[in-house]
Amino acid sequence: MMQVGWGTLLKRFFNRSSGKQRLGLALTDQGVHISVSEKSAGQWRWVKQHFIDVADWPQQLHPWVQSNNLQFCQCNLVLPASKYQIMQVERPAVEDSELAAALQWTVKDILSTQEELKIDYFELPAQPAGANKVSVVVASRKDILTLARVLHHAELMPDQITIEETVLLDASGKDNEAVVSLVQHAGSEVCLSIYKQGKIYFTRRIKGYELLSSLTIDELNNGMLEALATEVQRSMDYFESQLHQAGLRKVVLMLDSDFQPEIAENLKNLLFIDVVNYVPDIAKDDALVMRHAYITSVVASQLGASVKSAKKVAA
Template sequence: MQIGWREFIKGRFKKTSKFHSVGIEIGVNNFHISTLKKVKGKLNWVKQHSASIENWQTTLKTYVETNNITNTQCNIALSISKYKLLQLDRPAVEDAELIQALQWMVKEQLFSDDEFVIDYFDPPAVTATSTKKLNVVAVSKGDVMEVRDGVLKAGLALNIIGIEELAICNLLTPSDDAVITLKQEEGGQLSLNIIKRNQLFFSRRLRGYENLANFSQEELKMGVVDNLSLEIQRSMDYFESQLRQAPVKKVYISLDTIHQKQVANMIKQVIFVSVEKFIPSVNTDDGMPIKASSFASLGAAIDNASLIA
């Protein structure tokens, strides 16, 4: 599924890279890079790097040159703060007119005259009574152009511009059992995804937890985790009752708090589902630490499907 941007943003390169792919997450304060290499036919996560978003294009170019990853295929994951994800009724138009119709619907939803790049993907499951729905992504055209220019000038072969929620789906072992990922970047909103067979069935952004890192363990016990557990339970109930799916089997968390283990135990006591630290299903080079800040960029590096590009 694509909307004609691929040829517009894709670079042409002659030399073959020794690396398989590079994933980059573009955030508000930082950007993150993950590099994969094929070793004996298997993908290995061999490099990760984070840096300030200020002058990120120059920083990226220097990093690419220093680490000899020029001409490597590059996939982008925009962090949740960089786009809008809406679920809209599918307009009654021909496929060729769908994007244009969605443009008008998005403008009405966002009350904005800004120019957006629009794309969509079908939800894997819908409610019994609902009309046909589409998950619609809207990104500022200016942001897309900035990403295109920065990546190509850095010497990478831009392939995909996607979104964080879908990138995270690539980090799980394929399974018929549904799981929840609860992910948060430093000082950011919580992103709750319900994933099954590496497909995004349900997604929410939970506000009000941006200061989670500042709470002591005692303060977390005074209603903060109870409220979070309630939001998780509501999402699980919707998944089961409205989308008619089997119950969620596990919750994986990656939160901005040093008390993550304690939070996991507190959530488990409320929802009665196993809660574990989120560790991506990927091989790594020996000794390389796994940093949660790199997860979305890692998922982008693994990705083989396009969204915005």
Template sequence: MQISWRQYLTLKLAKRNAIFSLGISIGKHTHYVVGLVKQGAEVYWAHACQFDITSFKSEFSLWVKANNLAGTPTYISYTESYYQLLQVDRPDVEENEVHTALQWPLKELLTINNEVAYDYFDLPVQISGQHKINTVAIEYHHIESMSQLMLDLHLDLKQIVVEEIATCELVHSHSEAVLTLVQELSGEICLTIIKDNRLYMTRRLRGFDNLGQFSPDELRMGIIESLCIQIQRSLDYFSNQLRQPPIKHIFLRLPIDHQDIIAEDIEKVIDMPVSLLTPAIAMKIDININDFSLNALGAAMIALHKSNSRSTHEAA
């Protein structure tokens, strides 16, 4: 576990009702935890810590108990190594029967041999003549053990999601479609197209997981060009196949030193503004966002946007 004494004492002395939400990123080797704090109308990122997967259960339990976090709304997001995301034909059944009907096509398509927990979400738009849905499957024992831990710690587990859904929360305020390139540490680049907090398409870009090992000159010897080809294919698919208005902005956040250079070169090749993805939330914590998990932050921010949605409905 890595957390500074200042962060520990701040959380230790905080009043229970100041903790707005916890976001937990379940990674291959490391689990990350984000704590959002609310003071008046302001919600900000105040706590960030990480736990080795081998000691997560014991150390996270001690951390929660020491800081009196029982009852805190908690959101979990799994990283790519834990799940399979597949697009399948929507079963021709009543809405309340869709989940049950999916077990048969998933049984044929999944490469997971153990019992799985699965769910689905609809696509905002379809290719003409198709009726697809996105399905997510995770080995059941992962869900069961994590849910039981939250129950044992009296944390209020609100939702379990995956990276692509957590990323939607990071660009929640954009009403026009944006393309994002986000990479977790030791993971592959996740390309998503998001509009109005809805996931229109997603792809994993294979072969770009070691970008941090290359110098700027090496990146410019074909690597950035290959990345731009993948981006352009996704932009074309969104505009031509899904018949949506062209995307006008790309957001990028990669855990490498040269992401500014990559952003600049993509902007030149694609001829579109490219910005580093900076979540729309105040930070009162001394961390390098490139070395932490945006997946955990996105999970925690689900609570923020659910709260804003409730406030809007109440005002109406």
């Protein structure tokens, strides 16, 4: 899994950790979902869930951490889509050791900005004939430092700052055959990604589904699911014809809708491939119920614990 290379920036604030508990924080435009996993008898279990509203979370995080005796626990933070961009750019003609620095200038030229940026990149496993591009993750350095200060004040010890596309890589990308992932949180666009053998082959955002959670199944069936199926089919066609990959046979859903089972069945009928709802295979306390809004933070709480991460690609 690609690990966004901001860990070194953050770790300088911290020097100790309990090691027995880990937090996953998933930021959204509504607030922050916090999951706690705990190691017992050699196994990590999801043991606690909490939500703090967006207006209060920087102030309320520390009191909550203290009240739950979670000071100095390692944590993984997942950025919301509004805090970063993913763009494909031509690979600069430089040595690998100089690539991250060269991409800084490339991205600043594309965005026409003088703002300080934090970037990471991941290589594309397959490209159209004649292409030589890399996918670059771009975020504001100011935003990252602000988050670092919040975590520092809360007495948490960050291990990874990452993005949703890479968190869910372990959720849907371990199969030997490629799968399509459709992910959407309240008020956001649908993120479509194609994974194969633990690598991202393709990712894009699909507009027009920001109000998905408010729609009935009849409203969804009134053209919206057909349009979504068309977008999925176009991405599948690109994967097969332009990237010269074997045909896709599975779609994994994590959508902000009470009608996700019905959506899965209808998309299956439209696409003629298997469509399943994603639920992470994670041990948990019996009192906890896995809900759509929790999944990203739950998976993030065990990154680096039960999930092996690939080497960072940029410092």
